[in-house]
Amino acid sequence: MQQLLNTALGGLTLGMVYAAFALALVLIWRSTRIVNFAQAPMAMVTTFVALVVVDAGHSYWLAFAAALVSGLLLGAVVERLVVRPVEGGPEINAVILTLGLFIVLHALAAVVFGNRYRSFPAPFGVRGLEVGGTTIALTGFGVFTVLAVLVTMGLLLALFRYTDVGLRMRASAFNPEVARLLGVRVGRMLTLGWALASLVGSLAGLLIAGGSLVHPAYMDSVVVYGFVAAVLGGLDSPIGAVVGGLLLGVALSFVSGYVGSQLVALAALVILMLVLTLRPGGLFAQAAARRV
Amino acid sequence: MLTVTDLSAGYGPVRALDGVSFTADRGRVTAVLGANGAGKTTLLRTISGLHRADRGSVELDGSRLDRVAAERMPALGLAHVPEGRGVITELTVEENLRLGGLGRAGRVDPADLERVYTLFPVLADRRAALAHVLSGGERQMLVIARALMARPTMLLLDEPSLGLAPRIVAQIFELLRGLVESESLSVLLVEQNARSALSIAHRGVVLNLGRVVADDDADVLAADDQLRHAYLGF
Amino acid sequence: MRRRLHRSAPLAAVLAGALLLSACGAGGRSDDGDGGDEGGGGGATAPGVTEDSITIGAHFPLTGVAAPGYNEIPTGAKAYFDYVNAQGGVNGRQIEYLVRDDGYNPTNTSSVTNELVLEEEIFAMVGGLGTPTHSAVVDFLNDEGVPDFFVSSGSLQWGDDPENAPYTFGWQPDYEIEGKIIGQYVAENMPDAKVGLFLQDDDFGDDAEKGVRQFLDEQIVAAERYTSGNTDVGPQIAGLQAAGADLVLAFNTPSYTALSQLVALKLGYQPQWFYSNVGSDADLVGSLLSRFSEGAVEGGSGSLDGVMTTEYIPGVDQPDDPWVQLWQKVWDEHGEKGELTNYRVYGMSHAYAFVQALLAAGEDLTRDGLVEAMEEVGADLDGPQLAPFRYSADSHLGISGLRVVEIRDGAGEDLTPVLVTDIGDAEIAEDDSGQDGDAPPESGVPEAP
């Protein structure tokens, strides 16, 4: 019973991180119809930025902010300089481009920051909380993780739904040409979309790293799981991404605990294929069948 | 007043507009007519900055529009409703309208919203619905209303009658005529359906293969049998 | 170039015909021996050896997921070889040490080993790291007659079968004897413990489990395996907790020690931990855990206090040990940036052993001579290792034993004397060789045994 609960709770925390990562993928997908396979190394780089700040003796929260800001900037720069030329072009070019970026950032980080395990601090306790005399697999930092992702999702939804900038961003994503005719600076909106996505990705990176170990490849598995989570939610829906992340996190945690940790990736593949076959629009598809 | 002078544009080696000149007067409906491929849509796209002109100039009430990016047009008083209407179906009706308002001053004046809802009561009823669910006529009304949100002086309309039932077309043209009269709006109307276009237009410009072949009052054009047979198909 | 092309032009015409004729065996080959083996180097002109140099090589993961930590080993070995070179080298020869990156990918190991052996013509492979990686080249090295010394892995494959792999020598105590010694210690001293195994899912975990089960089969309540690279070990630790294990024998790498400690904290799981030597690098684990403030984990090297482990060479936690003092001196003089770490100590330790091997083989250095020398005197080599090597004509396995220690204030406190044994049913006995008390020579360079 306790194992069941703890496995589920572990999956929940992990799932929240997948959710954040999926959220980042969804943001970019919505704005530019590109799946950013370089999201993970981008987040990894910003986590190392945070580590540099911590090493310089500053507080966790300053490092946290530094990582988010550098995420914002990195996203904007990447979109403006590298991705812009392939937007609207053949899908394959964008895929190849982001994969190339993936490799570049990886190698750069290994050269600049060194290819070794480093510990990353957590602002809250990493000891499990006590509930009714037993410790459950939910730490202070785990609670922070869950809250941070939920708040981020809420803020993003509010941004999109209730602000003019959000409206402009959505218009640019759905119909760039009409948006231009209505006076929206589409290019800027796409840059902003990438910047925000990269910020959310950085948050995911910080949440995975907190109270654990980082090295240049520490986000790699999240590339696949984040993608599966995003597809689970439909790639278009922020709420879907979060729910998808949660479901996947818990499911994979159970596979790891009760079947074998070797098969986690296979389980993710099976889940992905099932979703794509049975509900190609994701679990929260509103519109009719969508091209996947 | 919109003045187009010696405007040329093309796609690669293909010339779509070849030295087009005409004026569209304030408070009037000017119809641009011609067969498929005559260059009508390219003309509108070039005026509104979606397509680059190779040569020539466009002026709106004395200020140059060529070399101005498309996204700045609403602020200059030019609204372009593209072919196929351009409703953003993933947004709600009101969001579409707000987007129109944002283009002019960067914020939405609630009075503008009230005004278009009075003009188009059918939209007011469905303000919270996704534009996806609107009918073709409602969509056409939405895009015109959205364009009005920016308080334009010049409205470019590309094939508003396309795919609509005659009764709806008549209704929309009636509405347009009213707007032109009450708000002294200028309209540049591209139509393949020349007969109905000329019925509300004050003036007509006929294009053929990217050149102006006729430019006259609407009733004169409608009366010119030779022209009608050669270029207007009625 | 031109000439070659001319000569081969008619060859092309022949080729088509030859393909047709092939079945008839139209050739006129005089020699019927098998084409592959060219054997070890003969005479004084062994490959990679000149009047004043010896070229050796190694493959390590310098990039990729497995690189963190392991990529420090060759920097340690290189520092020691540089140190020896600065003192005049071995028999007047400078050691040239070539390191190639294989990214822990056997395909790459194969290609960089080809490069080292065929292109760079190394005299010997020294310290190639990893079980799956080295598996890909062990046959090749033995076919080519290249001494394959001190494989950086505790798999049994490196030395339990000298007949099939006459050129391959292990170095560290294999995982099986470590498992046996740990198993016996637990069976004798903690007979009531409910034992859980936390195993890396490869030969490391498998061999160790085999050793442990020789003594503890009854006491084991759970065996959980984690896949290297998957950093979420929560479900595995939760499994151990659920099975009620109060003693966890963990055979994992240092980063997983840190991860398992963190997860245990999270789960409120407090068994007695017993990490194998590989995972118990107190300094490294301590530095990994030091960031977790809030009093949740003690910072620094004290974070593993109370944890049991084993030792077979002195590490950086024993700065007073004469060997560690030598390593520190070597690192200060010839090392790269960064601190001396246990990975680097490991690299230096096997470099030290290799220098001894070279000395033992004498001035007329040949590949076969090196192997013969190791079989003859290998068991008597000096060095930092606490127990002697097992090298003989029948076994090429490395260090024969270790001792069980408990970590106190970041350093090991002996729980047993050095225990030695061998694979299979061999008895476990106290070591009487006195290896653990020795000190390096003044110069820091071994003398010919």
Next chain:
Amino acid sequence: MATALRRGRTWWAGSVLGRHLLVALLGLVVVVVVLESASDFRNLQLASMAYLGIAAGGLTVLTGLNGQISLGHGALMAIGAYTTALLLDDRDAGTPLPLVVLAAVAVTLLVGAVVGAAAARLHGPYLAGATLALAVAVPGIALYFKEQLGGEQGLRVVLPDIPTWVLDLAFFVTGQDLTRSRYVACLAWLTLIVTFVLLANLSRTRVGRRWRAVRDDEVAAELAGIRLGRARVSAFVVSAAAAGAAGAMMAITVRLAAPSGFTITLSLTLLTAVVLGGLGSLGGALLGAALLTFLPQVVTDLGVDAGLSDIQAAELAPLVYGLVMVVVVLVAPAGLVGTARTALLRRRLQRAGTGTSTSTSTDTAAPTSTSTTSKGTTT
């Protein structure tokens, strides 16, 4: 005389197969000459280049001609390699080598059919993501079924003794004894040539035209009576078969099939080769494979010479690949071969006086516009 010559040309130039076979025969001659003069080390490097080339050739057909992307070809190679390893588990395994390779191809082909059927519904990023998941998942299977598939250590591959007739033949042709590495290199290149002839031929037939039609315009293809699903699956199956052959050659060259040999890096490497060379071009795939085989050593040495530590220098090779991938997509999406060919064509046109009308369209929309295979359409 002239007519006779022309007629003499047309008997082979007229038939696609004939032309391909002639090129293949020339290729074989070149290969034999090169392998014969190369050192053992170079032979093994060339063998690696060959298996990378085979897999890249399969991938380029899929991506370049059919417009499907796959990040899972590393996993398909793993299936070919493991099949080979299971059949060649000791020296007395007794299965003749060609049979082993055929079995590897057949098994991979079956798996490819299943994957392809699932993938046929997907496009672009969805397909990329799904095949990425495949690449990550497959090594885990080898770990899980440790008893059968050897776990992390993998399975050893024991190359059977070289048949006497081959030794005799090699001696007869080259005048020297055949070393094992040369034998392996010959096998790999022979496989490469056979695979490339089949792929080139296939892409010139009706099947290939269908693939291209599907890539260029799905609606038009559908209207022309092409069944999209079937065309996609068949392209995937053919591509998978090539990956299977590549896996078999890899297992024979490396003498091991282990999960860590088939990480996502391998799949990305293959994609890099294909992008470098130019999507859809077999020659480009081979060029990409050559760069991937020979570049790391050069780049790493340059890094060490420039004063980097071994560890930093080792990161240079991936850094260069990644950068090249990005730059190629941005600057020359047609790949090296495609760009060179366009440049050549433009120069020829200019010389012919037709001027500057050749636009740069090939440069900006590679996957949808470079339709030629290596045995190009310039003739």
